[in-house]
Amino acid sequence: AAACVAGALTLDDAARIVAVRSDALRQLAGHGAMASLGVGQEQAAELVDGRPGVGIAGVNSPSSTVISGPPEHVAAVVADAEARGLRARTIDVDYASHGPQVDEIADLLAERLSGIRPVDTDVAFYSTVTAGRLGTTGLDTAYWITNLRRPIRFADTVEALLADGYRLFIEASPHPVLNLGIQETVDHAGVTAAIVPTLRRDHGGLTQLTHSAALAFTAGADVDWRRWFPTEPAPRTVDLPTYAFQRQRYWLKRATAAAAVGAGHDAAEAQLWQAIEDLDMEALAGSLEIEDRPETVEALEPALPVLSAWRRRHREKSTIDSWRYHVTWEHRPDASTTPELSGDWLLFVPEAQADHPAVRATAEALQEHGAVVRLHAVETGRVRRESLASVDTSGLAGIVNLLALDEEPHPEHPAVPAGLAATTTLVQALNDNNTTTPLHTITQGAVSTNATDPLTNP
Incomplete structure (x- = not known):
């Protein structure tokens, strides 16, 4: 579907790939199973280790991995994961795609998918087989067999997209099953991106699609709203008015400790209060020039925490008071002399x-x-x-x-x-x-x- 939307495959070729692969998988029915594990790839590999025929079928996110293999061994992995308190569930299929079982139908696929003619396109196409950008002329018969045989590197592909600067992801599907995986991968990468679904289960009508288009639009997608309406001529679109930004911040600037302490005072006074704030007895003695009087220094030491606490409370109160905006009225007495006007x-x-x-x-x-x-x-x-x-x-x-x-x-x-x-x-x-x-x-x-x-x- 993605290759068709990108313009790399004709609709006939794309539909043919979907139908032929689905039909071929029926020949594997009853001999395989797949399951979703709520763990990353490394932990999933530990869980399947020693289970004959079970392997990683896909990595959807840093905490979601799919496995496939013989039914009894996949069930054992699920039971082991649940016993460890991990999320695990079997997927409602009775074959094991993205694994060795696909080799059994490789020849059939090669025969029935012969003649696929991909073309070059100016739309960037990223492959979950290679986890990177791929020239679309390579989407031939062999690719689609490999695509069904190898693990799905979905999380790696999303990371590649993020590395190339993409920040808007739209999942075109009847229900958003990949949005969570994309979001987890985005969060793991430490970047900000928008993830938009299209349809939802039980909400597949025009209203939902319109809502999704609006979400994409507010996230920066270029939606051609003129084609959204079936009327002729199409409604005229207008730009929203912009705001004349004055670049004035409306949040408070964090002042440095030295600036807060020394505001409105000379340098010596600022140094004195800084020593008190830091509970630095040596610096305080230097500011007061009493280093040679140890008895005085010793007498002042118990008062230092009290003065520091008072100073901190006073500064905080002054700062908070400065944030308040007051409207006050002041009675002004009548002028003793009446002003004269002219003109x-x-x-x-x-x-x-x-x-x-x-x-x-x-x-x-x-x-x-x-x-x-x-x-x-x-x-x-x-x-x-x-x-x-x-x-x-x-x-x-x-x-x-x-x-x-x-x-x-x-x-x-x-x-x-x-x-x-x-x-x-x-x-x-x-x-x-x-x-x-x-x-x-x-x-x-x-x-x-x-x-x-x-x-x-x-």
Whole structure:
């Protein structure tokens, strides 16, 4: 099947190999057995040692090996393994493939598989016979007999794929029987790779296949989704938006001990605390310059562990406190002198809330302090960036934005308040016409300062 998918064999030749080998194995029925052992190849070899005709039929992973041979001797190996507390089970077949018994049907296979015509392909093909990459023109009649005769070096082949840089494995089968072996081999190699099944027993429909294709896609496979849909024309695919990464880490940097101890202090103080942290009495005496006073050094020694523990607790607490993000409110007394304003101030107000009390209060406050106020009404739900950019803002002393007062749903985007959308548009428009006048955006009831201050307009 793999050779056919790779383009090395025609569908007829591939099906012929499957059918002829399966039919030939029936001639061995009743004379052999196979079993799966939950051990590696070396331990499996010890278990089969001394059992006539029993050998390693395949190595699926570092902890899964298949054996084959005469039924009574395979059963004895399974019983021995179970007695040692190892996982072992017989496989539901009555022949012994991948072993000497295949020699009995070699001539039949050579005759019935003659004429197999493999071709070269640009798809890399890895053989479980050689445990490495193989030129596909070598997949002739002799290869498929050898393939059935020799042990399956599956784990070695996966290791070869990993060594060549492959990191995505898709098992095309009616049930994932090799995924576990691949995962164990990947883990044993100490690398990271994605292993994706296709169908599952009792879950062989389109839903399962779609799920598997999605898993492969998220693991980096190039899935042609246009061919996934039978409709004509095929649905148009779009790229997902990317994220503008700023390369800012959101995890904490581990500080070195010296840096943590010496932060904010001079070198001598850092050296002193480092000696205390290390419980280094000799270094402490040197820092305090009391080497020539042994009685003082001796008196300090019992205090060293206490000081070290205190320092460690203090540093840990300071570090943890520095991780916390605090939002606090501070009451500021009214200014003793009232600031005076001058020049023209432009107020952007929602057209539907032009007579809102907050609009009147803001305009009156500005005028009381000497500002000349002009109002510009905005239809928040329909305003466009170009129209706001055309507003003359030259010579202004200040701009005040009250558009957030309109919390009605935006007609085109109901989840967004119209005032919020208009505020965003205003900021963009002011940037478009290169305005340098300060913009003050005012909200009402949008922030709660404490439990008694209700949040009325989030």
